[in-house]
Amino acid sequence: MNRPPAELCRRLQYDFADAGLLERALxxxxxxxxxxxxxxxxGDSVLSFVxxxxxxxxxxxxxxxxxxxxxxxxxRQQTLAELARGLALGDYLELGSGELKSGGFDxxxxxxxxxxxVFGAIYRDGGLASAxxxxxxxxxxxxxxxxxxxxxxxxxxxxxxxxxxxxxPLPSYHILEVAGEPHSQKFxxxxxxxxxxxxxxxxxxxxxxxxxxxxxxxxxxxxxxx
Amino acid sequence: MNRPPAELCRRLQYDFADAGLLERALxxxxxxxxxxxxxxxxGDSVLSFVxxxxxxxxxxxxxxxxxxxxxxxxxRQQTLAELARGLALGDYLELGSGELKSGGFDxxxxxxxxxxxVFGAIYRDGGLASAxxxxxxxxxxxxxxxxxxxxxxxxxxxxxxxxxxxxxPLPSYHILEVAGEPHSQKFxxxxxxxxxxxxxxxxxxxxxxxxxxxxxxxxxxxxxxx
Numbered sequence: 001m002n003r004p005p006a007e008l009c010r011r012l013q014y015d016f017a018d019a020g021l022l023e024r025a026l027x028x029x030x031x032x033x034x035x036x037x038x039x040x041x042x043g044d045s046v047l048s049f050v051x052x053x054x055x056x057x058x059x060x061x062x063x064x065x066x067x068x069x070x071x072x073x074x075x076r077q078q079t080l081a082e083l084a085r086g087l088a089l090g091d092y093l094e095l096g097s098g099e100l101k102s103g104g105f106d107x108x109x110x111x112x113x114x115x116x117x118v119f120g121a122i123y124r125d126g127g128l129a130s131a132x133x134x135x136x137x138x139x140x141x142x143x144x145x146x147x148x149x150x151x152x153x154x155x156x157x158x159x160x161x162x163x164x165x166x167x168x169p170l171p172s173y174h175i176l177e178v179a180g181e182p183h184s185q186k187f188x189x190x191x192x193x194x195x196x197x198x199x200x201x202x203x204x205x206x207x208x209x210x211x212x213x214x215x216x217x218x219x220x221x222x223x224x225x226x
Numbered sequence: 227m228n229r230p231p232a233e234l235c236r237r238l239q240y241d242f243a244d245a246g247l248l249e250r251a252l253x254x255x256x257x258x259x260x261x262x263x264x265x266x267x268x269g270d271s272v273l274s275f276v277x278x279x280x281x282x283x284x285x286x287x288x289x290x291x292x293x294x295x296x297x298x299x300x301x302r303q304q305t306l307a308e309l310a311r312g313l314a315l316g317d318y319l320e321l322g323s324g325e326l327k328s329g330g331f332d333x334x335x336x337x338x339x340x341x342x343x344v345f346g347a348i349y350r351d352g353g354l355a356s357a358x359x360x361x362x363x364x365x366x367x368x369x370x371x372x373x374x375x376x377x378x379x380x381x382x383x384x385x386x387x388x389x390x391x392x393x394x395p396l397p398s399y400h401i402l403e404v405a406g407e408p409h410s411q412k413f414x415x416x417x418x419x420x421x422x423x424x425x426x427x428x429x430x431x432x433x434x435x436x437x438x439x440x441x442x443x444x445x446x447x448x449x450x451x452x
Binding site for chain 1: 267268270271274275278279282288289290293349354401411
């Protein structure tokens with residue numbers, strides 16, 4: 001499974017002065033105590049800073065909330081895991097036998113965490129300018145394809161903005177019911193909106209999801225009524 | 227109320243090339259469309275990165291979870307607001323009349339956001355090295371006084387670590403009841419722990435708080451039993 005990390009360095013376009021840092025960034029906690037977790041802590045903050053600074057320059061007219069949404073779309077697990085797959089990062093991972101058997105080398109969470117650790121290792125090895133170059137290189141396509149209008153707002157935000165725009169009071173959410181076994185609970189919530197004749201219900205596997213569903217339904221009712 | 231910003235620059239030990247950036251960092255949205263919110267977005271990520279990188283170097287033996295807790299204690303609103311008060315930042319704030327009347331110049335949330343915006347402005351004006359110098363200068367005392375052992379773990383983490391250390395299965399949490407009106411709901415949860423004869427209950431104003439209370443009670447029972 002494991003390929004020589006030199007290949008990965010070519011893909012990253014970065015050569016480590018201290019190869020031990022890259023090795024550590026590729027080692028999952030199931031394999032060794034000397035694993036990537038500390039580097040992931042560091043890399044996560046490097047990534048967030050590099051992306052924030054780039055978005056700030058790139059979109060001088062966007063408000064803070066929109067910048068925050070764009071950043072979230074870039075640093076979330078799914079985006080990181082896709083970039084990691086583009087680097088074939090899973091082929092270089094050091095996993096313990098349990099994680100190996102259960103396919104950990106292709107799990108989004110592990111791939112995303114490992115890529116953050118690699119960013120942390122590059123920062124530690126070559127400084128911020130190196131980390132910035134590698135991160136912006138990997139993200140070049142994603143950044144160029146970014147369309148601020150295309151990032152959909154979540155339903156609760158959408159509903160709140162609609163109500164604010166029409167000078168209506170903010171909605172309130174109320175849990176009606178929680179049913180089911182631990183780990184598979186279903187939430188039923190009600191969303192109270194000033195402009196609607198009755199509260200609107202939503203359901204989901206978590207409170208947040210149930211509230212989003214209720215907000216989406218409330219928003220639809222409001223906009224249908226004009 | 228408003229003092230000349232030159233005084234603030236002396237306190238920060240930083241001179242702005244572009245004084246407009248500092249002005250903007252000190253302007254609340256209640257005062258003007260040209261306010262600090264974008265700079266706050268930038269400054270928040272600069273601060274988090276600078277503090278993360280410092281903690282990473284300062285504590286080579288600490289695990290990721292502990293570094294995360296230390297960082298949270300340093301970048302949280304209360305700590306930022308204290309530092310802002312040390313700079314008398316409220317005296318330089320530009321607020322709209324509503325916020326002025328309601329004492330916004332001494333509100334933790336506004337002081338913390340403004341200080342983050344000031345960090346963003348310094349980064350924008352003088353680059354990362356300047357921002358790093360100012361941030362680490364302001365945080366010098368807090369960093370020196372930091373004692374990793376003094377940051378208490380939250381009860382759920384404590385319980386989980388205890389169970390892992392004793393090779394017991396992880397706890398599961400189950401909502402039993404949600405009662406009360408919207409905005410004042412009470413959650414009752416049960417925590418199932420392998421080592422205990424019966425599930426342990428907790429209550430609180432939110433699910434998280436109820437779970438933390440249940441975890442604290444479960445941890446106490448476990449450690450009392452030895």
